Each structure stands twice: as structure tokens, then as C-alpha cells.
Amino acid sequence: MLEIRALEKHFGTLKAVDGISFSARPGEILGLLGPNGAGKTTLVSMIAGLLPADGGQVLIDGRTLCGDQDPLKRRIGLVPQDLALIEELPAQDNLAFFGALYGLKGLALRAAASRVLDLVGLSDRAGDRVATFSGGMKRRLNLAAALMHDPEILLLDEPTVGVDPQSRNAIFDNLETLKRQRRTLIYTTHYMEEVERLCERVVILDHGRVLADASLADLTRTGIVNPRLHIELNAGGDGHWLEELRGLDGVASANLAGTQLAVGIADLAADTSRILSWLSGRGMVIHGFASERPSLESVFLSLTGRSFRE
Numbered sequence: 001m002l003e004i005r006a007l008e009k010h011f012g013t014l015k016a017v018d019g020i021s022f023s024a025r026p027g028e029i030l031g032l033l034g035p036n037g038a039g040k041t042t043l044v045s046m047i048a049g050l051l052p053a054d055g056g057q058v059l060i061d062g063r064t065l066c067g068d069q070d071p072l073k074r075r076i077g078l079v080p081q082d083l084a085l086i087e088e089l090p091a092q093d094n095l096a097f098f099g100a101l102y103g104l105k106g107l108a109l110r111a112a113a114s115r116v117l118d119l120v121g122l123s124d125r126a127g128d129r130v131a132t133f134s135g136g137m138k139r140r141l142n143l144a145a146a147l148m149h150d151p152e153i154l155l156l157d158e159p160t161v162g163v164d165p166q167s168r169n170a171i172f173d174n175l176e177t178l179k180r181q182r183r184t185l186i187y188t189t190h191y192m193e194e195v196e197r198l199c200e201r202v203v204i205l206d207h208g209r210v211l212a213d214a215s216l217a218d219l220t221r222t223g224i225v226n227p228r229l230h231i232e233l234n235a236g237g238d239g240h241w242l243e244e245l246r247g248l249d250g251v252a253s254a255n256l257a258g259t260q261l262a263v264g265i266a267d268l269a270a271d272t273s274r275i276l277s278w279l280s281g282r283g284m285v286i287h288g289f290a291s292e293r294p295s296l297e298s299v300f301l302s303l304t305g306r307s308f309r310e
């Protein structure tokens with residue numbers, strides 16, 4: 001179990017990480033989301049022990065991580081945002097370099113290289129120089145390098161930037177394999193669909209603080225953003241009934257533009273038919289309606305005031 005408690009990092013007067021706490025379990029892929037400058041990379045660097053914290057703690061199974069030399073650090077791996085590869089060396093020599101940093105040598109080093117190359121599907125390219133690899137292959141090797149010392153906690157800082165869809169899917173498959181191996185994965189990304197595909201839980205950051213820490217299902221159900229009904233009426237009229245509609249149980253908002261009525265409601269299943277009947281009862285003819293569930297994108301926008309990729 002990885003626990004982050006009240007972590008802080010200041011750069012001059014800027015609080016890049018301002019008291020962040022959350023935890024992540026083995027076998028979980030936790031999505032770490034936030035707009036540019038939210039503090040994600042700073043946070044991940046502190047968890048990885050690359051950057052000293054100004055306050056707070058990182059704990060693994062209840063034990064506090066103390067400094068760069070702490071043996072607990074071996075239990076963490078980092079896939080950095082910027083590729084950390086030596087282009088002129090073959091893939092296997094790159095892996096040997098990273099393995100050696102963790103004290104691996106001889107047979108153990110070769111076994112680790114073979115295990116990670118197999119996982120990322122690059123065994124047949126082991127002897128080729130990284131300079132000859134595609135962007136996606138470099139990303140996969142970057143992931144392999146972080147796994148040489150067999151960490152149980154893996155921090156991934158935007159690991160699919162610049163990756164073609166095929167390599168992206170290959171990386172997802174690798175991450176799902178690591179999840180099945182009961183590792184803990186912290187996944188930072190700007191791609192909403194990646195979070196929706198990979199993560200059950202998400203921590204949303206902005207200005208160095210946690211805005212939300214919830215399962216994806218709960219986030220889109222909490223009422224941070226309501227589901228909506230889009231109803232087309234035969235005639236909007238003066239909308240004198242709007243105030244009354246807004247006062248109904250389960251109605252969070254109601255807006256009329258011409259003949260288009262948008263109603264924010266608490267629960268699609270429970271409230272839809274009741275609202276349609278209420279409108280019919282007021283003599284309104286409904287030409288059509290559609291329902292819209294809140295997306296993670298709309299939750300993010302509502303929490304941060306910014307769109308995901310701004």
C-alpha cells in the first residue's frame with residue numbers, strides 16, 4: 001500500500017504541491033489528472049525520491065520513505081515523462097545500464113532484461129540501437145527500463161506521449177499485465193480516454209491540491225455534474241413554468257432556448273419519466289428527447305474550470 005500524506009513542495013512563493021494526500025492499493029491503476037502546471041510531475045518526482053519534499057511523507061506498507069538512500073526506494077519504479085534512453089546504445093545495453101543502477105549484475109541482470117523485453121514485446125529488437133526505434137518502441141523500452149529492478153509500485157508520468165495507437169494499446173496491455181501481478185500503478189496523463197479505459201479511481205489535482213479522489217463511477221454520479229435531459233418541445237412559449245420545473249424534486253437546473261429545453265437532473269433512471277410526464281401535464285408536446293450522462297471531461301471542467309488539454 002502506497003500512502004501519500006500532506007506532501008508539500010514550494011518553489012519560491014509558488015506552492016507547486018500544497019498538502020496532497022491519497023493512497024493506492026496493490027492491483028490498482030490510479031489515474032492522476034490535472035491541467036498543465038497542476039503539480040503532477042513535481043508530486044511524482046517526490047514520490048520517486050528524486051525531489052526532496054518540503055513537508056509530508058511517503059509511506060510504503062506503513063513505513064516512511066526516508067531520503068534517497070532508503071532501501072524502500074527499490075520498491076518504486078518511475079517511467080519519466082521525458083525518455084531516459086541512450087540513443088546510440090542497443091536496447092539491451094540501455095536496460096543493463098538501468099539494472100546496474102540498482103545493483104543487478106551477471107545472470108540476474110540478463111534475466112531481468114529478458115523478462116522486461118518480453119513484457120513490452122521487444123525481445124527481437126534487443127540488439128538494435130534505440131536510435132532506430134519508433135516513438136512507440138522507445139516508450140515501451142522506457143517502461144521496460146523502469147521495471148528492471150522489479151518494483152511493486154510503478155509511477156508513470158504521461159507514458160504515451162507521442163505514441164501511435166498500436167504502441168499505445170501495447171502499453172495498455174503491459175499495464176494491465178502489471179496490474180494482474182498486483183502491482184500498484186500511478187498513471188499521469190492528459191488523455192481522458194486513457195483514464196476511462198485503464199483506471200477505476202482517479203485523483204484530480206489543481207494548483208497543487210487534491211480536488212477530487214473518487215472512483216470513476218462515483219465521480220460521474222456525485223452530482224458534481226448532473227446528467228441532463230435534452231427535450232425538444234413543439235413550442236417553447238414564454239417558459240412561465242420554468243421556475244416551477246426548477247423547484248421539482250430531482251431537478252438541478254432547467255434552461256429553455258427556443259424550443260430546446262435542457263434539464264439537469266439527479267438521476268436519469270429515477271427522474272426522466274417523471275419530468276416528461278410533468279411537462280405533458282402542463283400541455284407541452286414533446287417532439288423528442290435525449291439523455292446525456294456526465295463524462296469525466298465535464299466533471300474535470302466543472303472542478304478545475306479548465307478543459308483537460310488546455
Ligand SMILES: Nc1ncnc2c1ncn2[C@@H]1O[C@H](COP(=O)(O)OP(=O)(O)OP(=O)(O)O)[C@@H](O)[C@H]1O
Binds near residue numbers: 011040042
Ligand atoms: N524546478 C522548478 N522551479 C520552479 N518552478 C517549478 C519547478 N518545477 C515545477 N515548477 C512549477 O510548479 C508547478 C507545477 O509543475 P508540474 O510540472 O509539477 O506540473 P504538471 O501538473 O506536471 O504539469 P504538466 O501537465 O504541464 O506536465 C508549475 O507552476 C511549474 O511551473
